[in-house]
Amino acid sequence: MKTDTPVAPDIAPPPNQPDPGFEAIKAEVEAALRQRSTAAVTVEVTGADVTLSGRVESRSERDLAGLSAWGTPGVRKVINRISVDARSPPNSSTKESPP
Numbered sequence: 001m002k003t004d005t006p007v008a009p010d011i012a013p014p015p016n017q018p019d020p021g022f023e024a025i026k027a028e029v030e031a032a033l034r035q036r037s038t039a040a041v042t043v044e045v046t047g048a049d050v051t052l053s054g055r056v057e058s059r060s061e062r063d064l065a066g067l068s069a070w071g072t073p074g075v076r077k078v079i080n081r082i083s084v085d086a087r088s089p090p091n092s093s094t095k096e097s098p099p
Contacts, residue, residue, distance in 0.1 A: 021074065022045045023045075024074070025048065025072055025073075025074045025075060026043050026045040026050075028072045029045075029050055029068065029069050029075070030043050032072060033068055033069075036061075036065070036068060040054045040056060041054040041056065041065050042054050048074055048075060048076035049076060049077040049078075049079065050069045050072070050075050050077070050078050050079070051079040052066065052069060052078065052079070052080050052081060052082050053082060055084070055085045056082055056083075056085070057084070057085060058086070062080065062082045062083075065080070065082055066078055066080040
């Protein structure tokens with residue numbers, strides 16, 4: 001049986017213009033990262049793939065940023081290029097006593 005229902009053509013964004021759906025993914029990932037105080041992280045979205053880059057102070061912050069991106073609807077892949085800046089505070093046993 002044939003139906004006369006028209007089929008909508010695939011519509012792509014104009015060249016050099018981001019797909020609004022992917023901008024929404026980026027905005028949601030950035031909002032999730034702001035809630036978790038990982039402000040030094042940059043978010044790039046290509047298709048449904050999210051790339052995270054920047055610096056954080058601990059591995060747990062890095063992992064949390066990745067999990068936040070994965071928790072965003074529409075994300076297919078997360079590339080976590082965040083580096084950990086593990087500058088530890090001086091060890092109290094190596095501090096010199098005041099004169």
